[in-house]
Amino acid sequence: MKKNLFLLLFLFSFVAISQTKVGGVVLDDSGKPVAFANVLFKNSSEGTITNDNGRFYMESDNDYDVLIVSFIGYDTQEIPLTSRVSYNMEVVLKESTEQLDEVVVYSGKQSKKNNPAVEILKKIWAKKRENGVRKFKQYQYDKYEKIEFDLNTIDSALMESKIFRGLEFVFKDLDTSRITGKTYLPIFLNETFSKVHGDNLLDEEKEVVLGNKNSGFDNNQAIIAFVKDLYQNYDIYDNYLKFFDKSFTSPLSRTGVDTYNYVLRDSAFIEDKWCYNIVYYPRRKNELTFKGDFWVNDSTYAIKNINLEVTKSANINWVKEIYIEQDFDVVNDSVFLLKRDYMLSDFSFQKKEESRGIYGKRTTVYDNYVFDISKPKSFYRAEGNPFDPQILDRDSVFWKNSRLEALNKDEKGIYQLLDTLKTVPKFKTYYNLVSVLGSGYIEIDKWNLDIGDVYSIFGFNDAEGFRLRGGARTYFGQNDPWRLEGYMAYGFSDKKVKHGFSAKFLLDKKSRLIISGGNRRDIEQLGISLTSTNDVLGRSVASSAIFTVGANDRLTNINLSTFNLEIEPLTNFRIRLGSSFRTLSSALPDAFSLEYVDSESPTGISSEIKQFDLSTLLIYTPGKRTIGYGVERKDINDNYSTLLLNYTRGIDGFLESDFNYSKIQFSYTQPWQLGGFGRLFSTIEIGKTFGEVPLGLLNVVPGNQTLFSIYNTFPNLDFYEFVTDTYASVHLEHNFNGRLFSRIPLLRKWNLREIVGLRGVWGELSDENIALSAPTNIPLRAPNEKIYYEYSVGIGNIFKIFRIDFNFRGNYLDSPNARPFSVTGTFGFNF
Incomplete structure (x- = not known):
């Protein structure tokens, strides 16, 4: 955003309006610009220095009639100011020929020793x-x-x-x-x-x-x-x-x-x-x-x-x-x-x-x-x-x-x-363009409604083919105490209509007591995140990627209903109590199966999972800053850590729910600003599932078959290549912000930025869970022999907007169709 x-x-x-304004360029006697030259109004402490191109601009509320320009190694110039405003000045400094006794002259790179300024x-x-x-x-x-x-x-x-x-x-x-x-x-x-x-x-x-x-x-x-x-x-x-x-x-x-x-x-x-x-x-x-x-x-x-x-x-x-x-x-x-x-x-x-x-x-x-x-x-x-x-x-x-x-x-x-x-129609048009591209929504003020988001209109996957999506939300202002939002989508291959809607209400502004709920019926690529989500409106890039590596056919039909109660008793500490009921089945049964052994089924096998869950989610984000007091707030910084603890209890029998289990998950994400060495982003995740559950309820190590660099995924893993019920993972990505390339003369002028990444995961999968999903047509394997790891090197800021990553698989190269190397990338406007 x-x-x-x-x-x-x-x-x-x-x-x-100032009394004295001056501006221009400082050159040496060969016509080259003098960077960092001192420019000062005489008999004052008001001054500046020239930029890399020798240019300067300065103004003062006082009247001055002489400008002093100096630089070590050159003769000082005193320039009379004949008018209050003097632009486009060209000041030429001549190399100094004076020999000064017992004076240390500093020029170019200064010594760190015996330098009074350093002392x-x-x-x-x-x-x-x-x-x-x-x-x-x-x-x-x-x-x-x-x-x-x-x-x-x-x-x-x-x-x-x-x-x-x-x-x-x-x-x-x-x-x-x-x-x-x-x-x-x-x-x-x-x-x-x-x-x-x-x-x-x-x-x-x-x-x-x-x-x-x-x-x-x-x-x-x-x-x-x-x-x-x-x-x-x-x-x-x-x-x-x-x-x-x-x-x-x-x-x-x-x-x-x-x-x-x-x-x-x-x-x-x-x-x-x-x-x-x-x-x-x-x-x-x-x-x-x-x-x-x-x-x-x-x-x-x-x-x-x-x-x-x-x-x-x-x-x-x-x-x-x-x-x-x-x-x-x-x-x-x-x-x-x-x-x-x-x-x-x-x-x-x-x-x-x-x-x-x-x-x-x-x-x-x-x-x-x-x-x-x-x-x-x-x-x-x-x-x-x-x-x-x-x-x-x-x-x-x-x-x-x-x-x-x-x-x-x-x-x-x-x-x-x-x-x-705001009363001029042409300005309204410009403002609306800015607003639409910035928020992703088209504002319809007379209805207090936003149409969008526009960035989710088009998509493609193997199950739906070409896909169109349109949505809307209520919007009266930035401090709305309630919000309704929804979307509808249509796939041209499966000829099916999908939808999602949510409602949320802020019941108490001081404690931020929020009640919310919604329903979603759609096709999704599950297993993009180890930490599960109950978002009824979101959609992963993997579910709509036009270009993928290998077959992108492990997609799931999902019908999800949720109800949540959230409170923030302390600043940046949220507690969410929730319930959800989901129905899962394969969107492409011939290529990908979610079937499991079911003794109560006439065939002994069920192809659809029905599950009711209760969950408790604790989220702590120390240092996070927001604006707005409504049901939805905006973050205004990104340098805070996030600690997440989630406990899920699956209950069988209720609403025909199929499984009884418990799952606990913890994640810790921390950005580290390492001074002149750049920025490190780190994430640690651990989790365990207690009880027997089929593939649709296990934790899938997040692969990435798209061509996009997506943090917290493994770009050399296929979807569902590793499946676990117990796991621990770590992701590290460091951006040096050009510190290394800036020291290489041939690369310096390109302002490229170097990025390195290291990620690993270890996990286990019990024999009981493997047997429960035995009819599946994909192998169920966990990285339990040793930690699976990948590493990557990347170049960012290519033409200021592109980044490319070269990803290497560290082990498990004997897996069927293992990808030892991949290239991913992304683009965007970054400072």
């Missing part, structure tokens, strides 16, 4: 856990955040294009970015005011949101979730800063000396505090790094001001610029507290200067710090899911008093602009 939303922002894209950096490391709110037992403060999205690089060609015909009024008031110098048009604004409470002794923090206000896509939960996920909190003192699912090495990191060059550029008084100014820039290209500078106090070694700009060569897609500024307030001689955090991202298909895109800007302001007021531990944990509809409906007086930074004229105009745009 997030990948689709990112694409949508580009489909849709087809500051107060200061070491003192920052020693003091970083003593700075800011960490100096106090408890803390609380006010936090105001605004997130804005703007169309950028607005020029006459865009304004006169057909896409904006009839919408020319939106260009009436355009402004220029103080970071990039590009014109922009605001299209979205989200404001949040909250109070943050923390306890360093308990290692707890809680944010209480008091007000939230949206413009633009105010009722589109999917888009808002995407925006929230883009901008998560970070601490510049951490070794790694996470943006867009990538870990960037912080310039204050303990590993920074291996990643960055540091130069002590200047020292000066800032608000009566003597500070050092240190410039940093990356040692190598194509790594996830920044360039910029920071001012640090000479006694506390606390950061007073820092700016970070992602280098253009960094291995990140669809983002042309990332710029961050943080300012800290001096409270007393030893306390520096974060005052303002500003982040700008320039999203674009290309990294060329002239390419159009979308700005994403987040400004966070902190104020009213209070310290050492303790609160009980229950305060941080008791209130699991607060719901206050007034948060979304605060009046203008509240926002006037709560904004710690006033809206500028452009931001004030967003609310009025979007209200006007």
